Amino acid sequence: MSISRRKFLGWVGAAGIAATAATKSRAAHAEFEGYPESYAVLHDSTLCIGCRSCERACNEVNDLPKPATPFDDLSVLDKKRRTDAASYTVVNKYGQVPGENRPVFRKDQCNHCLEPACASSCFVGAFTKTPEGAVIWDESVCVGCRYCLIACPFNIPAYEYDEPLTPRVMKCTMCHPRIEQGLLPGCVEACPMEALTFGARSDLLLIARERIRKYPDRYVNHIYGEREMGGTSWLYITGRKPSEVGLREDLGTTPAPELTSGALLMVPIVIGMWPALLGGIYKISQRKDRIAREQLVAAVKAQKEQSDKEREEAVKATKASAQQQQEKAIEKAVKKALEEAAESGDSKEEK
Amino acid sequence: MADTAVTTSAEHAAEAPSPAKRPLFSPFNIIAALILLATAPFAILRFTGGLGAVTALDHTNPWGIWIGFDLLTGVALAAGGYVTSAAFYIFGKEEYHSAVRPAILTGFLGYGLVVFALLFDVGRPWRLPYPFFVSQGVTSVMFEVGACVALYLTVLFLEFSPAAMEWLGLKKVRWIVVKLTILLTILGVLLSTLHQSSLGAMYLLAPSKLHPLWYSTYLPVYFFVSSIAAGLSMIIFESTMAHRYFSHLMDQRHKDERNKIALGFGRAAALVLAAYSSIKIFGIAADNNWAYLLTGYGLWYLVELVGFVMAPAFLFAVGVRDRNFGLIRVCAIWTVLGIVLNRFNVSLIAFNWHLPSAERYFPALGEFAISIFIVTLGIVVYRFIVTRMPILYHHPDYHD
Numbered sequence: 001m002s003i004s005r006r007k008f009l010g011w012v013g014a015a016g017i018a019a020t021a022a023t024k025s026r027a028a029h030a031e032f033e034g035y036p037e038s039y040a041v042l043h044d045s046t047l048c049i050g051c052r053s054c055e056r057a058c059n060e061v062n063d064l065p066k067p068a069t070p071f072d073d074l075s076v077l078d079k080k081r082r083t084d085a086a087s088y089t090v091v092n093k094y095g096q097v098p099g100e101n102r103p104v105f106r107k108d109q110c111n112h113c114l115e116p117a118c119a120s121s122c123f124v125g126a127f128t129k130t131p132e133g134a135v136i137w138d139e140s141v142c143v144g145c146r147y148c149l150i151a152c153p154f155n156i157p158a159y160e161y162d163e164p165l166t167p168r169v170m171k172c173t174m175c176h177p178r179i180e181q182g183l184l185p186g187c188v189e190a191c192p193m194e195a196l197t198f199g200a201r202s203d204l205l206l207i208a209r210e211r212i213r214k215y216p217d218r219y220v221n222h223i224y225g226e227r228e229m230g231g232t233s234w235l236y237i238t239g240r241k242p243s244e245v246g247l248r249e250d251l252g253t254t255p256a257p258e259l260t261s262g263a264l265l266m267v268p269i270v271i272g273m274w275p276a277l278l279g280g281i282y283k284i285s286q287r288k289d290r291i292a293r294e295q296l297v298a299a300v301k302a303q304k305e306q307s308d309k310e311r312e313e314a315v316k317a318t319k320a321s322a323q324q325q326q327e328k329a330i331e332k333a334v335k336k337a338l339e340e341a342a343e344s345g346d347s348k349e350e351k
Numbered sequence: 352m353a354d355t356a357v358t359t360s361a362e363h364a365a366e367a368p369s370p371a372k373r374p375l376f377s378p379f380n381i382i383a384a385l386i387l388l389a390t391a392p393f394a395i396l397r398f399t400g401g402l403g404a405v406t407a408l409d410h411t412n413p414w415g416i417w418i419g420f421d422l423l424t425g426v427a428l429a430a431g432g433y434v435t436s437a438a439f440y441i442f443g444k445e446e447y448h449s450a451v452r453p454a455i456l457t458g459f460l461g462y463g464l465v466v467f468a469l470l471f472d473v474g475r476p477w478r479l480p481y482p483f484f485v486s487q488g489v490t491s492v493m494f495e496v497g498a499c500v501a502l503y504l505t506v507l508f509l510e511f512s513p514a515a516m517e518w519l520g521l522k523k524v525r526w527i528v529v530k531l532t533i534l535l536t537i538l539g540v541l542l543s544t545l546h547q548s549s550l551g552a553m554y555l556l557a558p559s560k561l562h563p564l565w566y567s568t569y570l571p572v573y574f575f576v577s578s579i580a581a582g583l584s585m586i587i588f589e590s591t592m593a594h595r596y597f598s599h600l601m602d603q604r605h606k607d608e609r610n611k612i613a614l615g616f617g618r619a620a621a622l623v624l625a626a627y628s629s630i631k632i633f634g635i636a637a638d639n640n641w642a643y644l645l646t647g648y649g650l651w652y653l654v655e656l657v658g659f660v661m662a663p664a665f666l667f668a669v670g671v672r673d674r675n676f677g678l679i680r681v682c683a684i685w686t687v688l689g690i691v692l693n694r695f696n697v698s699l700i701a702f703n704w705h706l707p708s709a710e711r712y713f714p715a716l717g718e719f720a721i722s723i724f725i726v727t728l729g730i731v732v733y734r735f736i737v738t739r740m741p742i743l744y745h746h747p748d749y750h751d
Contacts, residue, residue, distance in 0.1 A: 084410055121556055123497055124481050125488035141486040144474015146413035147493050151556040158410040159474070161403030167474035251559050260492050263552035263571050267495060267545060274541040278441050282533060285443030 033231065034114040038133035039179060040201035040233040041188060042208055043107055045245060046218055047195035050077055050091055050105035057190030058089045058109075061175060080246075083108060084158045088172040089187060094245045104238065106245045107187070107196070110135060110156045110172035111225060112233035117256035121151035126169075133201065133233040134174035142169060153229055153251050174233070201233055208237050230255025383731050390724035393717040397471050405717030412703060412712035419698035420691070421468035421722055423550055425461055426500070427574070427690050430582030431589070432458020432507055433536075433543040438619075440536040449605040450612045452514055452742045453593060454586050456733065459507040464729045466504060471721055492552045499546030506539045517749055518740040525749075548575040554697055562701035564643050564652045567634040570697075576627045581690040583620040587613050587683035597737055602744035610676055617679040618671045620686060624664030631656055648704060655696060659689025 056071035058064070065086050069076055077093040089109035096103045112135045119127035124141040127148065137157075144167050149157050160167040175185035183189070188196040197204060205226060212219045224242045225232035228251050236247060243249045397405050408415050435454035438444045470476040478485075483501065488494050509528055516525035551574030558566050567573065594601070594609060635641060643649045663685040670678035703711060737743055 082410065117556055120490055121493065123488040123491040123494040124478075124486040125490075126486070141478075141481055142475070143478040143481055145472075145493065146474075147491070147553070149410060149413035150553075150560070153557075153559045155411055159413060160401070161406075161408060162401045163474070164398050164401040164404075165475065167401065248559060256556055257490065259555045259558065260490075260552060262568065263492060263549070263555055264490070264495070266548075266571070270541065270544050274544060275537055278437070278537045278540055282441045282443075282537070285441065289443055 034201055034233070035129075035131045035133065037200050037202070038131060038233065039174070039198065040112070040133055040204050040235060041174070041185065042197040042199075042204040042235045042237070044195050044197070044208075044211070045104050045106050045236065045238040045240075047193045048091070048105040048107065049193055049195075050074065050093055050103075051192065052077075052091055053190045053192055054107055054187035054196065055087065055089055055091060057186040058172070059087065061178065061186035062088060062173075064088070077105070083110075083156055083171065085160045085162075085168075085170045088170065092246055094240070097240075097244075100239070104240055104245055106236070106238065106247075108154075108156075108246070109187070109234065110174070111154050112172075112174050113229055113256070114231040114233065115229075115255035115257050117151040117153060117229070117259075118148035118157060120256045120260060121147040123147070130176060132174075132176065132179050134176035134179065135233075136173050136176050137169050137171065139168055144169075151256065153248070153256075201235075204235055208235060211237060227253040229253070230258075379734070383727055386727045387724060387731075390720040390727070393720040394471065394724055396717065397721065402472075402474075405715065405721065407712055407715035407718065409712070411706065411710055414698060415712055416699070416714045416718050416722055417468055417472040419695050421472075421725060422465055423694040423698055424691050425465040425468070426547065426550060427578045427581040427694060428585050428687065429458045429461025429465070430543065430547065430578040431586040432461075432510070432582070433539045434579055434582035435586055436510065436536045437540050438615075440533055441540070444615065446608060446611045447615065449608045449743075450586055450590065450616075453589060453737075454582075455507065455510045456514070456736060456742050457585070457589055459504075459511045460729050460733055460736075462500065462504045462507055463732075464725050465500065467728075468722075468725050492549050492555070496546050496549045496553065499542045499549065503539060503542040503546065506535050506542065510535050510539065514736075514740045514742055517746040543578070544575060547578040548572065550574050551697070554702075557702070560703055560705075561697065562643075562648050562652075562704040563638065563640050564635070564648060565697050565701045567638060569630060569634045569637070572630060573627070573634070576623065576630065577690055577693060580620050580623045580627060580686055583616045583623065584683040584686035584690075587616050587620075587680060588687060591680050591683070593737070593743060597743055600737065600743045604745065605743055613676050613679050614671055614674070617667050617682065620682070621664050621667035621671060624660055624667065624686065628656065628661050628664060631660070648701065651696070651700070655689065655692050659685065659692055663689060 052071045052074065059066070059071070067086065077091065080092055081087075081090040083090055089107055091105050091107050094104045094106065112129075112133055114129070116127055116129055116135045118135065118137075119125075119129060123145070124143060126138045126142045127135055128138070129135050144159070146159055146169075148169060149155075149159060157169050157171045159169055175183070175187075178185060184198050188198045197207065199207070205223060208223045212221055212223075218239055219237050220239060220241060222237075222242065224236040224238070224247050225234055230253060236242070236245075238245050238247075241249070393405050402408055406415055406417075431454040435447060435450050439447045439451045466479075469479065473479065479497075482488060482494055482497050509531065513525050513528055516522075516528070548571035551570035551572075554561055554566065554570055555568070590609060590612060594606075598606070635644070644653065663682045666678060666685075667682045669675070670682055699712065
């Protein structure tokens with residue numbers, strides 16, 4: 001259900017369907033509590049003695065390289081360790097505190113989130129949350145970008161940094177191949193103290209709650225992993241606050257896919273809106289340019305008409321004045337001629 | 352390193368103005384070759400000894416400067432391509448004509464180098480096409496980044512291609528590509544909006560690792576808006592460099608428009624940085640992170656926000672008002688450094704902030720070496736192209 005929903009969300013993004021459809025799937029999401037009857041493991045730190053039998057079993061069933069220090073050397077517990085490319089699980093010791101008669105040990109490995117951050121992060125979909133509860137990784141598609149290492153809130157996946165061309169992402173598989181054969185995970189089978197319990201997640205939650213109810217002085221009333229990051233398939237009950245045994249209490253209960261769903265939902269909006277917006281701006285700026293050009297042409301034309309008209313009038317005026325002058329000159333000449341004629345007549349008479 | 356390379360290139364260019372007579376053993380070529388030879392062994396070592404042999408990366412710190420600098424900063428600083436082509440083609444800013452080709456070229460080279468750098472960083476580089484052709488992880492923000500970067504690199508290649516076709520004399524094909532200009536520009540802005548923001552969105556998956564002052568639901572918006580400022584500033588910076596070292600290649604229009612571009616881009620950068628400052632503050636308010644400002648990381652955050660966003664925003668505005676081109680150019684470099692600082696803070700400095708210093712990351716020599724290798728390669732290719740193709744001048748045979 002989780003995977004299909006996630007895929008669905010992704011396709012919504014890819015296909016560009018409007019936000020409303022995805023909002024529906026978001027609402028449905030709040031109800032997801034893991035695959036029904038999926039398996040989980042409960043770690044009870046009050047039973048763990050830090051013997052590292054689980055580490056040895058894990059190393060053997062997964063064919064991991066033998067470590068330099070043997071598994072019966074407990075001095076490694078003095079240093080805080082994390083999972084790495086050669087160890088899917090590590091046990092850490094959390095020092096004795098006043099009022100307690102012994103230190104606390106806690107086993108660390110992939111918590112097999114119900115909605116894994118690694119699966120959300122992977123751009124080739126190399127991670128699968130199986131209906132059995134395990135989160136498994138597919139070597140055949142992994143590109144080796146290590147975004148899953150960034151995304152994991154529990155700092156679990158490790159990477160083969162010394163492998164030049166075929167580095168793998170290394171992490172606990174919950175012994176998924178063994179579960180499929182009807183076997184227990186290696187660590188659970190090896191634990192001499194029954195600090196690890198394998199079973200249906202829903203049953204384990206009841207068992208954990210029952211232990212807390214029966215022995216309220218022995219446990220802190222919190223099942224770590226029930227709600228953290230939307231819930232995990234590895235659960236913890238301890239006698240101390242989670243943060244005192246290396247479990248972060250500030251992770252919240254939001255499953256990883258919800259952290260990026262908002263951003264992913266904006267993708268189809270941008271794809272839908274940007275061409276119209278940018279095309280619109282382009283058209284507006286083009287139109288502005290065209291109007292400016294037309295105005296320029298109109299202004300030039302008007303200017304030309306104006307000057308043409310002025311010139312015409314000037315020509316007319318010049319013509320008129322020239323004619324006037326001509327007429328005046330003719331008049332003057334006629335007058336003069338008449339005067340001369342009159343004068344000559346006078347002089348004749350005088351003769 | 353970049354400075355030395357560019358300086359020598361100018362000296363060399365002054366010696367040999369004609370491309371045909373360029374000697375092979377010029378100071379630029381020798382220095383570039385020396386840098387490439389000195390850093391190449393690390394590049395080879397990556398593929399013989401694995402990432403562990405050349406990097407300080409570990410299981411808790413899986414991303415180093417190849418992601419923080421080569422990818423995140425590289426993509427932000429290559430934003431000049433979409434910013435300039437949008438200003439010129441979409442917003443119709445005719446006066447920025449001479450900025451378009453250099454911006455497209457540096458954008459194209461920038462993205463090319465980003466992808467090239469990824470070949471070193473990812474475990475199985477030949478599988479980089481897998482997300483598109485083999486197994487689509489569509490729920491991943493990184494899928495979106497990958498898809499957009501791949502498509503945008505193609506768009507940039509097409510946008511750049513007319514210059515190469517003018518150089519090669521391929522008139523007909525060029526004519527077809529030129530007809531697609533507006534379509535390509537819109538596609539470029541769309542793809543840039545998506546992947547610039549998605550680079551920030553990648554960190555949305557890690558609220559428990561990134562310091563609350565840098566982690567915000569607004570991260571994608573911050574990355575997108577700051578990329579605009581980065582693009583504008585890079586164009587001013589690159590134009591300063593080009594005018595200093597390649598001015599003999601430029602035509603009159605390039606020289607005339609230089610200050611207009613600095614002025615216009617400086618004005619835009621002042622506005623964008625001011626807007627960016629305010630949304631950063633809104634982000635603090637939205638998550639009620641005020642109390643963190645009084646811590647050590649808070650102080651560092653204020654150094655970034657006040658010292659590298661608000662200060663250049665204000666001084667850009669002063670520079671524009673006073674027509675102080677020197678100040679505008681200083682602000683451009685300042686802003687670029689601010690973007691580098693921001694991407695480093697998100698990906699390296701404020702990432703895993705809660706861990707003790709022994710579990711934190713500091714880059715190894717090999718990581719610097721390969722980053723230098725890649726930047727040097729970029730400068731060599733840039734120089735190869737601008738000294739041959741019509742980037743800094745208009746080709747006399749083409750009039751559109």
